[in-house]
Amino acid sequence: MYILASTQASNFVSGVDRAFLVILGICFVFLIGLTVTMIYFIYRYDKKRNPQATQIKGSTTLEIVWTVIPVILVLVMFYYGWAGWKPMKSAPDDSFEIDVIARMWNFTFQYENGKKTDTLFVPMDKPVKLNMVSLDVVHSLYIPAFRVKEDVVPGREKFMWFIPQKEGIFDLFCTEYCGLSHSYMINSVKVVPQNEFDKWYTDTTATVASAAIDSPSAAGKRIMTNIGCFACHTIDGNKLVGPTFKGLYGHEARIKVGGDIKTVIADDEYIKKAILDPNSEIVEGYNKGFMQSYQGQLTDTEINQIIEYLKTIK
Structure with missing residues (x-):
């Protein structure tokens, strides 16, 4: 509730x-x-x-x-x-630390054991420290119920801390206007008792089961949802901040490299480069600088799963 x-x-x-x-x-x-x-x-x-x-x-x-x-x-x-x-x-030395990555238009929460979520899970009555970075523009992480807010500035490491004292689900959102879909940058904080949190934190069976059951394309869609791809790209052919994913894979794309326009095929290498070095080649009709690199954020396996999902969007 x-x-x-x-x-x-x-x-x-x-x-x-x-x-x-x-x-x-x-x-x-x-x-x-x-x-x-x-x-x-x-x-x-x-x-x-x-x-x-x-x-x-x-x-x-x-x-x-x-x-x-x-x-x-x-x-x-x-x-x-x-x-x-x-x-x-000043956060306590024994704080439970979580990395927060802000980008247009999504917060991703990364735990020391490798878990990544778009909902912030925290234990009740224990100091929690959020280490925050922004990969693009200025964002601001705000949890009204906790009375905490901190700007997340590109190129600077910021943090906030708090001790959750009430079990439940609380709103978390960005309060710094950061572009077209700023108002959709809404997440949640889920506060649970320490024993329940420990069980969730150490339980990897759900992840393993999901990886075993999901097809590569389904896993790719889940990854793209978690990292906020659909805030800027559509799958129905409509234009948004970035080009649509509909019919992208295997088709020709006109891209701008420097001052020149050339035509390439959107194959595996093209998509991988677009994810890891998005501003080196810009699709004609779109602007440079809106998408930031996912270098170090996605593994080769995850990128391949994204490619498999893009193949299904005809």
Whole structure:
């Protein structure tokens, strides 16, 4: 079941909420106070009750009061904001670490035992550290129920950490506009008890069974779904950010190499090169730089499975 964001789902909820409520409360005090004062002045000093304007001289006491009080209030807001933010910048040494790869338009979660998922599985009541990298543009990983958010910047290693404290499924999504399908960059966090997580983490039978049952083409489709290929490419012939996969394999493709246009056959080598070095040859009519290399992200076996799936899209 999905848990509402107001639930105390992580160790950071109370600190962030406290800062929010303090700032909101101060804002409401000023809103109500200034509104009441404004209405009173409109009534008290209208033309009927105050026909002759009065020149009022400055007041040193008043100047000090409305300087000191706002400074104190700003420092109070800063303190609560800093107190909620500072613990987020230092993860415990015994944190369970997970690698997060952000790309247009997908988050992939990689575990130390080799598992890859598009849903973030974490154990309850244990510190979890997410080591995040972006392969293309700036993304921002946000888990509202945990009150944690961190920008993922290309070329920089970023991290966030938290202690999940509530079992359930929570929303995870990107909050930095990152292109055409930004709004579809939605994933989930599944928090389970430690013993259940350990069973899932160490159980490789499901993966082995899936590999044994799936045909290469079915495995290829699953891989492409997990790494977000269908966010940019269609299988029905329609154009999107990248060319359609429909009828691609074995057919001619007009590509731009440097300033020249040439025609090639979309065979195994062409597709493998398009996956590992996508910007060396650009299909005519499309722009360079939208797709990033999957070098080091996919094995030769996985690439071959992708090719087998592309052969089936006639």
